[in-house]
Amino acid sequence: MATHKISFNVNGIRETAEVPSNMTLLTLLRERLAITGTKRGCDTGECGACTVLMNAEPVNSCLVLAVEIDGTDIVTVEGLAQDGQLDPLQEAFIQHTGVQCGFCTPGILIAARALLDRNSKPSRREIKDALRGNLCRCTGYTRIIDAIQEAAEVGG
Amino acid sequence: MDAVSKSHVFPSPIGESVTRVDALEKVTGEAKFTDDLQFGAGLLYGQVVRSPHPHAIIKRVDVSRALALPGVRAAVTGEDSDDHIGLYLKDRYIFCRDRVRFVGDPVAGVIAVSESIADEACRLVEVEYEVLEPVLDPLQGVQEGAPLLHPDLGEYVVADFIDPKPGTNIANHFKVRKGDVEAAWSKCDVIVECDFRVPHVQHVPLETHVAVARVDQTGKIILWSSSQSPFAQRNLIAEALNMSQSDIRVIAPYVGGGFGSKAGVSVEGTAVVMARKVPGHPVKMRLTREEEFYCAFxxxxxxxxxxxxxxxxxxxxxxxxxxxxxxxxxxxxxxxxxxxxxxxxxxxxxxxxxxxxxxxxxxxxxxxxxxxxxxxxxxxxxxxxxxxxxxxxxxxxxxxxxxxxxxxxxxxxxxxxxxxxxxxxxxxxxxxxxxxxxxxxxxxxxxxxxxxxxxxxxxxxxxPPNAGSSAWVRFNEDATVSLGIGGQEIGQGSFTVATQMAAATLGVPLDWIHISAPVDTKYSPYEWQTVASRLTWSMGNAIVQAAEDARRQILDIVAAYWDEDPNDLDVKDGQVISFKSENAIPLKDMVVYGLPLPDDQGWHGGPIIGHGNFMPTYITxxxxxxxxxxxxxxxxxxxxxxxxxxxxxxxxxxxxxxxxxxxxxxxxxxxxxxxxxxxxxxxxxxxxxxxxxxxxxxxxxxxxxxxxxxxxxxxxxxxxxxxxxxxxxxxxxxxxxxxxxxxxxxxxxxxxxxxxxxxxxxxxxxxxxxxxxxxxxxxxxxxxx
The missing domain is CATH 3.30.365.10 (Aldehyde oxidase/xanthine dehydrogenase, molybdopterin binding domain)
Known part of the structure; x- marks a missing residue:
């Protein structure tokens, strides 16, 4: 299979890689770069566990080919905290028990970050809509929604 | 992160809504799940050939074409299943030997250097089946003359509280006969009769089933698995492979959703049997989402x-x-x-x-x-x-x-x-x-x-009536505590509740307690399984006992040092105090190094480790x-x-x-x-x-x-x-x-x-x-x- 040289930023760090045509961004992150906070839940873009930011837009990394990220900025859950300071969303998820098993959490945090970046004061309805593509089997979503609302209120 | 530590300061943490001890790891991406572990270049991938028929006899399995594919290291079939496996009724082989009984039943496995080669090799395995009439409804299954799924039901090893009916499809029949129902109907003014149905549903943990097994050159097994039952898995696999429990080590990282589906043995067995073919190499078995719907419980x-x-x-x-x-x-x-x-x-x-x-x-x-x-x-x-x-x-x-x-x-x-x-x-x-x-x-x-x-x-x-729990607490030099438990954190908050119980019993601040995770059957204390909503109660009792054991040791040492009665002493907020003399000493001064005896008579005490266990004793x-x-x-x-x-x-x-x-x-x-x-x-x-x-x-x-x-x-x-x-x-x-x-x-x-x-x-x-x-x-x- 043909390979491609790509360069990109992951969580602010410049990376280069030679990737086969059929490698997904999710596989590149988890299996080549060992950045494993981003989770593999379905491989078909249905569960949202693999959500990352690509040039500030949330994408299912299982549906993005690695070659497509050439020249882009990727942010994963590991990149949310800045200079040792948690993102307000991370703080709020801790305080509101927006976490149970934690497997969907990285994808949901990223989806929520994308939401707050485009809409700093979302309504409850808007939060629910933004999370439609992120499945959670444990929490029942209520506390996740509470946490996102709280993060928005503190200016996150 | 201030907010987190502030919330940990409480006089007694029991009944307090302290934040989850695993939350910080989980919001930062630091929490490790089984598939996050890195195994290096030696990692191989297992994939399973599954039955396309609900019910059939296996006439022939030929893995030779799969083995010839470059990148394939080994293959397994039913002949590699040693003995039956099962929790209460040992009714299956890890890889089917003579018969398949559902669409998805494992027939053969291949081990290859990549997932895609393993997938391709699976398609090269030839299996010849003789299709049998299936049983697709329990009402059909109980009828006389229904096709039998398990003609050997009478031979299977079974727990004494399970009552299978050999010669039928009934794996257990449980009865209640209390009072006289038939006589009672005539005394009723209202009688309602109705049938209800519940379909199959799937647990749908967001993390699919995944296990990595490695068999070393001496035959010992390490199994990393997303598991609610590391000890039960060790036990069942040991019995199925006729091995000692001591030669199997199960390491169980965080579980990305279980809901029961990751209790007992499922994908782990196939990983172990495949790993035996390639000693020294870890073999990963991870279900795709589609397989999860087909093959998981x-x-x-x-x-x-x-x-x-x-x-x-x-x-x-x-x-x-x-x-x-x-x-x-x-x-x-x-x-x-x-x-x-x-x-x-x-x-x-x-x-x-x-x-x-x-x-x-x-x-x-x-x-x-x-x-x-x-x-x-x-x-x-x-x-x-x-x-x-x-x-x-x-x-x-x-x-x-x-x-x-x-x-x-x-x-x-x-x-x-x-x-x-x-x-x-x-x-x-x-x-x-x-x-x-x-x-x-x-x-x-x-x-x-x-x-x-x-x-x-x-x-x-x-x-079972005698499902048990155990725990230990071990003090570190600075009086922080390693808490050993065998119960799993599957999202339900068990690690947090365990921390609260240990801190409350020991009399130390909550953030001094650190769970010794991941659960590892080589080092962790025994726990039957993380099922049945039993940990807070059963494992909790073991934790309290372990912490009380450590606390007693501490009070005895300090009482000797002060020449006081241990009953006058208590541990509060990380120090031992005396109600009588009003003496006080921080735990860190004595929990590892002990204390000197008076008049230079030597030393007393030693590293504190407390243990406890719990098992209900009253079940009939x-x-x-x-x-x-x-x-x-x-x-x-x-x-x-x-x-x-x-x-x-x-x-x-x-x-x-x-x-x-x-x-x-x-x-x-x-x-x-x-x-x-x-x-x-x-x-x-x-x-x-x-x-x-x-x-x-x-x-x-x-x-x-x-x-x-x-x-x-x-x-x-x-x-x-x-x-x-x-x-x-x-x-x-x-x-x-x-x-x-x-x-x-x-x-x-x-x-x-x-x-x-x-x-x-x-x-x-x-x-x-x-x-x-x-x-x-x-x-x-x-x-x-």
């Missing part, structure tokens, strides 16, 4: 035939039940679900005459496993609807009917056990009040109908013919959910406005975590009630993806969930606590069904209550009118 289907009779004053006199469980190809836990559903078949009601038969029936369907509630959501679907129907016939208010008949402390239950104190009546009163029971509320539009309904529940941990068996006995279970957790909803008559869509969820947890060690379990259980329960069904056609799943098998998303949740904690202490629970992890799942579906019936006057007898089904039921009623 499912919640068993159920056909419930139920008859209840009551007097005109509302007193229930008799209940007759037949349960036909669609157990699937093998039973792992299914046989015990059958038993538990039999001994809980009345629900939490006081009924003098009971006749119940619960059958675990082998079918050529996916393997039935335990799912959050262990049979209780399935049986309460029927129990709680028929109780509503009886109340309707009597013209009685449904809350009053339940308050009149529900079990209370001191009552004899269905198996003759005397109920311990329970707060069920309080749960009924509080949940119904929370949704303004009895007050009519208008619907939001002319084409919508509003209704309220409730359901009550009970559930006991269903486990049930009579095989009557299901009666002194005390068959440790305790029942009880509760009530009340639902206020609207149904759109044009679309059949159910909109949950309010769900009140009240449970008697004995003592909420962490009230916020208890409420979180209630909220999660309500939504998971509502999801199964309205959306979920694994559609099986000729044994083949028709909807093995999230597109076709919908689970609740953020927009499907109730507008409001009202969690209510009731606390009637458990006599042998730590601080009075009993479990609550599964319970909020149990009454959700029937409470919704009862509210739908109140809104529309139609009853849905088979889950799920999809818009289509509800709409058609409305149409049918209109047609009748």
């Amino acid at each position: 499912v919640r068993q289907g159920l056909i419930a035939r139920t008859k209840v009779g009551a007097k005109s004053d509302g007193e229930i006199l008799a209940m007759k039940t037949e349960y036909y469980w669609d157990a699937g190809a093998y039973t792992e836990y299914g046989v015990n679900i059958t038993r538990a559903s039999g001994y809980s078949s009345t629900g939490p009601y006081r009924i003098p005459n009971v006749h119940a038969d619960s059958y675990c029936v082998y079918t050529n369907h996916p393997v039935g496993g335990p799912m959050r509630g262990f049979g209780m959501p399935e049986i309460h679907w029927g129990i709680e609807q028929i109780m509503d129907m009886v109340a309707d016939e009597l013209g009685m208010d449904k809350v009053a009917f339940r308050l009149k008949n529900c079990l209370r402390g001191g009552d004899k239950n269905v198996t003759g056990m005397t109920m311990h104190p329970i707060g069920l009546a309080e749960c009924i009163e509080k949940a119904s009040k929370a949704i303004n029971w009895g007050e009519k509320a208008p619907a939001s539009a002319p084409h919508k109908r509003r209704g309220k309904g409730l359901a009550i529940m009970w559930k006991a941990p269903a486990m 068996s049930l009579d095989n013919e009557t299901g009666q006995g002194q005390r068959a279970v440790v305790h029942y957790t009880t509760g009530c959910q009340a639902v206020d909803l609207e149904v759109d008559t044009e679309t059949g869509q159910i909109h949950l406005l309010r769900v009140a969820s009240a449970f008697d947890v004995g003592k909420a060690i962490n009230p916020d975590q208890v409420r979180a379990q209630m909220e999660g259980g309500v939504v998971q329960g509502a999801s199964t009630a309205i959306l979920e069904c694994l559609q099986l056609k000729d044994g083949v799943p028709q909807n093995p993806s999230f597109t076709d098998y919908r689970i609740a998303t953020s927009v499907d949740i109730p507008d409001e969930i009202i969690p209510i904690i009731v606390e009637v202490p458990q006599d042998d629970g730590p601080w009075g606590a009993r479990g609550v992890g599964e319970h909020p799942m149990v009454p959700t579906a029937p409470a919704i069904a009862n509210a739908v019936a109140a809104a529309l006057g139609v009853r849905i007898l088979e889950m799920p209550m999809t818009p289509e089904k509800v709409f058609l039921a409305i149409q049918e009623k209109l047609g009748e009118a």
Whole structure:
């Protein structure tokens, strides 16, 4: 299979890689770069566990080919905290028990970050809509929604 | 991160809603799940060839073409399965030997250098089958002359409380015969008889099943697995491979959702058998989402035939039940679900005459496993609807009917056990009040109908009588504590509650306690399994004992140092104090290095390590013919959910406005975590009630993806969930606590069904209550009118 040289930023760090045509961004992150906070839940873009930011837009990394990220900025859950300071969303998820098993959490945090970046004061309805593509089997979503609302209120 | 540590400062952390100890790891991406572990260049990938037939004889398996593919390292077949495996009934081989019994049954496995080569190699394995007639319904399976799935049933090793019927497809039959049901019917003023059905549903953990096994050059096994039962897995695999438990080490990182599906042995067995072929190499077995729908444990289907009779004053006199469980190809836990559903078949009601038969029936369907509630959501679907129907016939208010008949402390239950104190009546009163029971509320539009309904529940941990827990606490130089436990953190908050209990008993600040995770059977203390909502109670008792053991050692050492009586001493906030002399010494000065004796007489003490264990000692068996006995279970957790909803008559869509969820947890060690379990259980329960069904056609799943098998998303949740904690202490629970992890799942579906019936006057007898089904039921009623 043909390979491609790509360069990109992951969580602010410049990376280069030679990737086969059929490698997904999710596989590149988890299996080549060992950045494993981003989770593999379905491989078909249905569960949202693999959500990352690509040039500030949330994408299912299982549906993005690695070659497509050439020249882009990727942010994963590991990149949310800045200079040792948690993102307000991370703080709020801790305080509101927006976490149970934690497997969907990285994808949901990223989806929520994308939401707050485009809409700093979302309504409850808007939060629910933004999370439609992120499945959670444990929490029942209520506390996740509470946490996102709280993060928005503190200016996150 | 200030906010986190601040919240950890409490005088006693018991009953405090401290933040989860695993939350920081989980929001930063630091928490490691099995598939996150890095195994380096030696890692190989296992893939399994699965049966395309629900029932067939394996005539021939040929792996030679697969082995010839470059990148393939080895292959396995049924010949590599040593012995049968199974938790209560050893009824399967890890790789099938002579017969396949469901679509997805493992026939062969290949090990290759990449997942894609392994996939390709699987397609090169040739298997010749002789297709047999399948059993696709438990009612068909129990009939005489039905095709037999397990002709060798009589040869299988079985636990003594399971009663298989060789020569049939019945893997277990549990009976209750109490009073005289037939005589009682004539005394009843109202009798209602109805059948209910529950389809197969999938657990859908967001993390699919994954295991990595490595067999070293001396034959010892290490297994990394997403597991609720590391010790049970070690034990079952040791027995199946005729190995010592000491030669198998199971390491169990965080679990990305279990709900029962990751208890027992499933994918782990295939990983181990494959790894034996390639010593020195770790072999990874990870189910795709599609495989998860095909091959992981499912919640068993159920056909419930139920008859209840009551007097005109509302007193229930008799209940007759037949349960036909669609157990699937093998039973792992299914046989015990059958038993538990039999001994809980009345629900939490006081009924003098009971006749119940619960059958675990082998079918050529996916393997039935335990799912959050262990049979209780399935049986309460029927129990709680028929109780509503009886109340309707009597013209009685449904809350009053339940308050009149529900079990209370001191009552004899269905198996003759005397109920311990329970707060069920309080749960009924509080949940119904929370949704303004009895007050009519208008619907939001002319084409919508509003209704309220409730359901009550009970559930006991269903486990062997002697399922045990153990724990240790070990002090470090700075007096922080390593807490060893074998129970898993699967999202339910066990690590947090364990930390609270250890800190409270030792008398140290909460953030001094560190769980020694991941659970590792080589180092962690024994724990039966993380199932049955039993950890807070059982493992909690072991933790308290371990911490008390350490505390006693500490007080003895310091008492000798001060020449005082240890009874005058206590540990508070990380230091030992004397009430008598008012002396004080920080723990860090003595927990590892001990203390000098007076007058230079040497030293006293040493590194402190405390240990504890717990096992219920009072469980007795049930009579095989009557299901009666002194005390068959440790305790029942009880509760009530009340639902206020609207149904759109044009679309059949159910909109949950309010769900009140009240449970008697004995003592909420962490009230916020208890409420979180209630909220999660309500939504998971509502999801199964309205959306979920694994559609099986000729044994083949028709909807093995999230597109076709919908689970609740953020927009499907109730507008409001009202969690209510009731606390009637458990006599042998730590601080009075009993479990609550599964319970909020149990009454959700029937409470919704009862509210739908109140809104529309139609009853849905088979889950799920999809818009289509509800709409058609409305149409049918209109047609009748």
